[in-house]
Amino acid sequence: TTVIPDNTVLCKRKPVTGTFYQEVIKGLSAPQKYLDSKYFYDAEGDRLFQQIMQCQEYYLTGCEMNILSARSAEIAATLALQASTFDVVELGAGDATKSIHLLRQLLANGTDFTYFPIDISANVIRHLEQQLPAQLPDLRMKGLNGEYFDMLQQVNTYSRKKKVVLFMGGNIGNFNPAAAHNFCLELRNYLSPGDLLLTGFDLKKNPQVILRAYNDTAGITRAFNFNLLTRINKELGADFDINRFEHYPTYDPGTGACKSYLISLEKQQVKIGQDAVISFEAFEPLYMEISQKYALEETNQLALETGFQPVARFLDDRKWFMDALWKR
Numbered sequence: 001t002t003v004i005p006d007n008t009v010l011c012k013r014k015p016v017t018g019t020f021y022q023e024v025i026k027g028l029s030a031p032q033k034y035l036d037s038k039y040f041y042d043a044e045g046d047r048l049f050q051q052i053m054q055c056q057e058y059y060l061t062g063c064e065m066n067i068l069s070a071r072s073a074e075i076a077a078t079l080a081l082q083a084s085t086f087d088v089v090e091l092g093a094g095d096a097t098k099s100i101h102l103l104r105q106l107l108a109n110g111t112d113f114t115y116f117p118i119d120i121s122a123n124v125i126r127h128l129e130q131q132l133p134a135q136l137p138d139l140r141m142k143g144l145n146g147e148y149f150d151m152l153q154q155v156n157t158y159s160r161k162k163k164v165v166l167f168m169g170g171n172i173g174n175f176n177p178a179a180a181h182n183f184c185l186e187l188r189n190y191l192s193p194g195d196l197l198l199t200g201f202d203l204k205k206n207p208q209v210i211l212r213a214y215n216d217t218a219g220i221t222r223a224f225n226f227n228l229l230t231r232i233n234k235e236l237g238a239d240f241d242i243n244r245f246e247h248y249p250t251y252d253p254g255t256g257a258c259k260s261y262l263i264s265l266e267k268q269q270v271k272i273g274q275d276a277v278i279s280f281e282a283f284e285p286l287y288m289e290i291s292q293k294y295a296l297e298e299t300n301q302l303a304l305e306t307g308f309q310p311v312a313r314f315l316d317d318r319k320w321f322m323d324a325l326w327k328r
């Protein structure tokens with residue numbers, strides 16, 4: 001900080017660097033501008049996502065809750081048939097409100113297992129370690145805070161048993177099909193033969209229902225998208241004016257790609273930190289997120305081409321969402 005003669009205080013901002021900065025600049029400099037949706041989840045993004053999950057139009061959470069609350073006995077029985085003993089690992093455990101049904105059922109069945117929730121957020125793991133024992137006193141658990149694959153490897157230092165990996169919430173949909181393929185291939189490398197994966201897929205359905213889920217009337221999903229621009233302003237010293245962009249979700253019923261864009265409403269320049277200036281043309285799209293929807297057959301194909309065997313599928317009453325059980 002420098003004080004100049006008229007007593008104005010100038011804050012010399014440290015140049016912003018780091019992975020977040022580099023990935024933002026890379027995305028905004030690409031011929032088709034994009035931002036990585038993994039950056040949606042700062043504290044405000046987490047809060048907005050909680051609100052999205054409560055939204056009447058956002059059916060995904062209710063569907064998967066329906067599967068877990070109504071069919072945990074069936075899921076637990078299927079797991080027991082597939083593996084005589086196992087531990088449960090959850091990728092992106094969040095608040096475990098869905099998986100708790102399965103954990104409770106496994107305990108009721110007398111299954112001898114340890115639960116390893118993995119999350120990138122230290123807060124989430126701390127919260128789970130405080131809250132879960134009160135709800136499930138008999139649960140043995142060990143929370144792991146970090147990247148999925150690093151933490152999956154760490155599980156091996158605690159457990160020699162087969163793994164049942166939970167990857168719920170339709171998170172696989174936030175990869176485009178090629179990236180989902182690569183994710184499954186890489187995940188397979190961290191698993192051993194006989195390990196199981198229970199993963200959520202949002203299924204193709206009436207396109208209007210899908211589009212409404214990403215364009216709720218209360219504008220929460222809109223705010224969720226804009227929050228990433230606000231985050232870039234705060235953390236990287238940028239000057240995005242969100243009033244000069246419009247939220248534009250799309251759904252292609254042929255490919256199942258539900259994509260969200262922010263459209264620049266005018267020709268404009270945005271400064272990122274001290275050194276970067278990004279030019280937008282009028283109506284130029286900024287691609288924010290994909291939420292890929294699948295046909296049942298496409299999920300089987302994904303399993304088979306990445307070295308998994310589809311073993312069972314659990315759908316909600318409306319058949320809008322599926323938790324698929326695959327075996328490595």
Ligand code: AVI
Nearest residue numbers: 052169170171173174221291
């Ligand atoms: C986290 N993920 C599964 C959500 C989805 O449906 O793609 C994220 C989300 N984006 C907008 N609404 C919800």
